Amino acid sequence: MTVIRQEDFIQSVADAFQFISFYHPADYIRDLYAAYQREESPAAKDAMAQILVNSRMSAEGHRPICQDTGIAIAFIRVGMDVRWDTKMSLEQLVNEGVRRAYTDKDNPLRASMLADPDGKRKSTGDNTPGVTHVELVPGDKVEVIVAAKGGGSENKSKFAMLLPNDSIVDWVLSVVPTMGADWCPPGLLSLGIGGSPEKAMLMAKWAMMEPLNIHELKARGASNRAEELRLEIYEKVNALGIGAQGLGGLSTVLDVKVVDYPTHAASKPVALLPNCAATRHAHFVLDGSGPATIEPPSLDDWPQVAFDTSSSRRVNLDKLTKADVAAWKAGERLLLSGKLLTGRDAAHKRMTEMLARGEKLPVDFTNRFIYYVGPVDAVRDEAVGPAGPTTSSRMDRFVEPMLAQTGLIGMVGKSERGPAATESIRKHKAVYCIAVGGAAYLVSKAIRKSRVLAFADLGMEAVHEFEVKDMPVTVAVDSTGDAVHKSGPAEWRARIGKIPVAVV
Numbered sequence: 001m002t003v004i005r006q007e008d009f010i011q012s013v014a015d016a017f018q019f020i021s022f023y024h025p026a027d028y029i030r031d032l033y034a035a036y037q038r039e040e041s042p043a044a045k046d047a048m049a050q051i052l053v054n055s056r057m058s059a060e061g062h063r064p065i066c067q068d069t070g071i072a073i074a075f076i077r078v079g080m081d082v083r084w085d086t087k088m089s090l091e092q093l094v095n096e097g098v099r100r101a102y103t104d105k106d107n108p109l110r111a112s113m114l115a116d117p118d119g120k121r122k123s124t125g126d127n128t129p130g131v132t133h134v135e136l137v138p139g140d141k142v143e144v145i146v147a148a149k150g151g152g153s154e155n156k157s158k159f160a161m162l163l164p165n166d167s168i169v170d171w172v173l174s175v176v177p178t179m180g181a182d183w184c185p186p187g188l189l190s191l192g193i194g195g196s197p198e199k200a201m202l203m204a205k206w207a208m209m210e211p212l213n214i215h216e217l218k219a220r221g222a223s224n225r226a227e228e229l230r231l232e233i234y235e236k237v238n239a240l241g242i243g244a245q246g247l248g249g250l251s252t253v254l255d256v257k258v259v260d261y262p263t264h265a266a267s268k269p270v271a272l273l274p275n276c277a278a279t280r281h282a283h284f285v286l287d288g289s290g291p292a293t294i295e296p297p298s299l300d301d302w303p304q305v306a307f308d309t310s311s312s313r314r315v316n317l318d319k320l321t322k323a324d325v326a327a328w329k330a331g332e333r334l335l336l337s338g339k340l341l342t343g344r345d346a347a348h349k350r351m352t353e354m355l356a357r358g359e360k361l362p363v364d365f366t367n368r369f370i371y372y373v374g375p376v377d378a379v380r381d382e383a384v385g386p387a388g389p390t391t392s393s394r395m396d397r398f399v400e401p402m403l404a405q406t407g408l409i410g411m412v413g414k415s416e417r418g419p420a421a422t423e424s425i426r427k428h429k430a431v432y433c434i435a436v437g438g439a440a441y442l443v444s445k446a447i448r449k450s451r452v453l454a455f456a457d458l459g460m461e462a463v464h465e466f467e468v469k470d471m472p473v474t475v476a477v478d479s480t481g482d483a484v485h486k487s488g489p490a491e492w493r494a495r496i497g498k499i500p501v502a503v504v
């Protein structure tokens with residue numbers, strides 16, 4: 001009988017979460033590079049180049065691909081002939097591995113988990129608990145899949161109880177455009193169809209860890225309904241023209257996964273989960289002989305991609321005025337240098353509450369830019385750990401008071417703004433720029449200094465002042481209200497020409 005020792009299991013889980021924080025799966029890099037080579041949209045190609053360069057830097061530097069190092073998820077298949085040498089539950093064992101991985105001294109990962117989610121929302125400090133799913137299967141081994149899922153893509157999870165004759169493809173094509181770019185495409189979509197509602201969700205989550213193989217499937221042809229759906233959804237979602245980071249382009253998804261299960265005659269449950277540019281998962285097997293070793297990939301698996309900034313406008317953040325900002329056009333690429341403030345959900349909430357009470361803010365925002373970011377803690381000589389942008393739409397409700405009352409003239413984040421935030425940007429002649437989601441380590445290399453200016457109690461959400469040198473961003477909403485996330489996908493959808501463009 002196989003005996004799994006407590007320490008072997010915990011250390012294997014910890015090693016796997018460390019591994020996936022800096023190594024993309026090789027198949028994702030292979031298919032992203034192929035998409036990069038095919039891409040005709042300059043903006044999307046540029047975003048993919050940044051993701052590829054960032055990925056290689058993370059693999060070389062053993063630092064996180066993305067600042068959002070995710071919620072820790074474990075799927076565990078336990079052989080029924082396995083015995084455990086521990087007094088801990090399987091969930092406790094996983095959590096101990098998560099704790100060890102996320103507090104690693106050499107590569108600390110961001111603790112994103114908050115307790116009391118509808119109350120105080122206080123950090124648990126070490127990213128525990130993870131989310132553990134267990135299945136008992138015949139055999140004498142333990143198979144483990146770990147994944148780290150970022151909030152941007154998890155927030156775009158969809159579920160519907162369709163009617164038996166409803167079209168799944170139509171439903172997917174109706175919901176994907178509503179997901180915008182918050183889930184940091186290009187990535188993949190994973191569908192669970194059938195069973196009960198929770199079964200559909202779990203199948204979709206599990207299927208996204210499967211190897212990317214849509215091109216093999218295309219070559220050999222579909223042999224069942226699930227495979228037909230994969231091919232049809234892959235083609236039609238890409239024909240929406242959303243593209244990398246929602247900038248418009250040929251590749252929105254690199255693969256589509258579909259798993260199905262029998263269901264009730266009255267029902268058709270469908271779960272749709274996206275996986276983002278920071279696709280992260282690893283698989284290992286324990287057979288009682290000790291902790292698992294996951295073979296590191298070869299750096300030869302990463303293509304040598306150049307990230308060309310020669311056509312970007314250089315911007316000195318320390319001498320900016322509204323008149324400068326008004327000259328920038330949506331889609332223009334910039335290299336930011338100078339002092340950049342930071343703040344995200346908790347800091348914005350606190351600041352706008354202070355403004356509402358007529359209180360003075362602890363930071364002067366006059367003619368300044370704010371970057372929506374929650375970085376990973378720095379190690380060694382880093383000014384800051386990986387520090388990519390977080391989802392801007394969560395800050396939409398704060399845009400009007402910040403622009404109207406603080407003198408702020410620009411924001412940097414990721415993906416699109418909603419109509420009200422866009423209108424505020426136009427009204428105040430401000431600007432909104434995006435950095436590439438999933439290129440956090442690359443972005444952090446542009447940050448030379450960092451200090452906390454206010455709200456230190458908010459940890460990674462405190463207001464910092466970064467000193468940046470040539471930080472690459474793209475103007476996403478200019479001072480006239482022109483928005484690349486609207487014009488880019490519409491242009492590429494029309495160019496691809498397989499799905500009509502709605503006139504709004």
Ligand code: SF4
Pocket residue numbers: 066067068069149150151152153182183184276277278388389390437438439
């Ligand atoms: S790539 Fe985007 S969605 Fe994925 S973890 Fe990073 S910020 Fe979140």
